[in-house]
Amino acid sequence: MESTKSIGICPICGQGHITEHPFGWACDNSKKNADGTWYNCKFVVFRQYHGAIITEDDVKALLENGETGEIQMKNKEGKPFIGKLVIKEGKVQLAFPPRYLEGRCPVCGGRIKVTGKGYACENFFNTGDSHCNFFIGSTICNRIITEQEAENFLAGKKQILDGFCSKAGKHFSSLLSTTVEGKVMLNSTICQCPQCGGEIRVGPRAYNCSNYSNEDVKCQFSIWRTIDGHEVTPEEVKQLCDKGETDEVLHFYRKDGSQFDKKLKLEDGKVILA
Numbered sequence: 001m002e003s004t005k006s007i008g009i010c011p012i013c014g015q016g017h018i019t020e021h022p023f024g025w026a027c028d029n030s031k032k033n034a035d036g037t038w039y040n041c042k043f044v045v046f047r048q049y050h051g052a053i054i055t056e057d058d059v060k061a062l063l064e065n066g067e068t069g070e071i072q073m074k075n076k077e078g079k080p081f082i083g084k085l086v087i088k089e090g091k092v093q094l095a096f097p098p099r100y101l102e103g104r105c106p107v108c109g110g111r112i113k114v115t116g117k118g119y120a121c122e123n124f125f126n127t128g129d130s131h132c133n134f135f136i137g138s139t140i141c142n143r144i145i146t147e148q149e150a151e152n153f154l155a156g157k158k159q160i161l162d163g164f165c166s167k168a169g170k171h172f173s174s175l176l177s178t179t180v181e182g183k184v185m186l187n188s189t190i191c192q193c194p195q196c197g198g199e200i201r202v203g204p205r206a207y208n209c210s211n212y213s214n215e216d217v218k219c220q221f222s223i224w225r226t227i228d229g230h231e232v233t234p235e236e237v238k239q240l241c242d243k244g245e246t247d248e249v250l251h252f253y254r255k256d257g258s259q260f261d262k263k264l265k266l267e268d269g270k271v272i273l274a
Helices: 056-065 147-154 234-243
Strands: 018-021 024-027 030-032 038-040 044-046 071-074 080-088 091-095 099-104 111-115 118-121 135-137 161-165 171-178 184-187 189-192 199-202 206-209 222-224 250-253 259-262 264-267 270-273
Touching: 018 056, 044 091, 056 080, 099 147, 111 147, 135 184, 171 199, 189 234, 199 234, 234 264
Parallel strands: none
Antiparallel strands: 018 024, 024 044, 030 038, 071 080, 080 091, 099 111, 111 118, 118 135, 161 171, 171 184, 189 199, 199 206, 206 222, 250 259, 264 270
């Protein structure tokens, strides 16, 4: 397949025409210089990149805009990825378009961009009045924050994250939260303790009162994170502590696997099923 039909002017030499060939598309600018040597423009767009067939429309977009639209490609292992072709340093090169999470910035409503260091509001990179502080680090306290966890946070889900590690080497659990200024931080506090007024904080296995180790108060109030096969959520803990019972009937499971439905209630400082 070879054609003399021009689909555009060469973006490199600015003189030749881009025509189609069996291998793809190339500049036709070839001429003899005054000193007898030949000049050949080497601009070329191959017909295939990373398993993707390049179309004439892709080449036209490349010539007009300096880049193609997003193209479905495959890596050496056959795993699909999204890329695009761009003109850089006189050659056609592969580039990766920016990726965004589905959720929106809780501060300004901007899109959340996936970066090499985490998940940033697209306005994080702006200066002046349009700057936004919202940013979730990809690693917080020696723990990787996954894209799904970031998505859940943006969707407003209170999600307990385990596996954080302090500078002292102590492992702990926590939740992500946002300050008014848009700074993302860890916050282990769920609500106020109904027994002593301390803070109920999430731990690796239970929600515990902050006064557990306080010799002056010594409150031992706690709620297991898992009760009879049901994972107790932060929302349910808050309901239990604030109102004395959960708002909804919850699903629990017996040892034989059969399901039964009850509410969690507080009675004499202990959590019961009722």
